């Protein structure tokens with residue numbers, strides 16, 4: 001697997017090694033050893049999968065400490081624009097984001113550390129999205145910022161105002177009205 005750094009320390013793109021032959025392809029979608037060697041020790045405890053139709057936007061979500069989650073995300077059917085927003089107070093990249101197209105064709109994955117809000121827009125007819133989390137689901141710790149916050153400068157590639165959102169996702173605050181539960185800890189994010 002190849003690691004590609006992004007504009008935000010700690011957020012990395014994982015490019016798996018693909019083996020193609022006359023039958024199709026094979027690749028190791030996750031290796032604890034390789035991930036620990038090349039990214040960081042991560043004890044993923046929960047795998048999630050969601051399917052979304054064209055025009056859906058999910059996010060921008062996080063779980064508050066002590067239920068904060070790092071995520072390793074990928075799109076196994078279709079294509080999404082995946083976005084991670086830095087919401088760590090004191091971070092030099094606070095409010096900035098990384099946006100990466102993850103598709104069933106490019107097989108790319110994105111690692112999003114704790115302290116980030118995460119979301120994605122569906123760019124294809126449908127998208128099946130799978131991801132690993134290093135902490136369990138805790139609905140009581142659920143938080144979010146508005147996926148329609150223009151101050152974030154995210155180009156979702158689809159009109160956010162026409163997007164299909166859950167009722168919950170229509171109610172998240174703008175970043176300027178948001179008090180983050182995360183503090184920046186440089187050592188935690190250095191690769």
Ligand SMILES: Cc1cn([C@H]2C[C@H](O)[C@@H](COP(=O)(O)OP(=O)(O)O[C@H]3O[C@H](C)C(=O)[C@H](O)[C@H]3O)O2)c(=O)[nH]c1=O
Pocket residue numbers: 048050058059061062118119120136137166
């Ligand atoms: C996240 C989650 C949800 N659920 C149940 C709760 C709801 O009844 C149902 C749908 O949940 P929700 O609408 O929160 O699903 P998404 O909008 O896809 O939320 C996710 O979308 C963004 C992109 C994320 O990064 C988060 O992991 C997560 O918040 O699944 C569970 O049982 N376990 C879980 O871990």
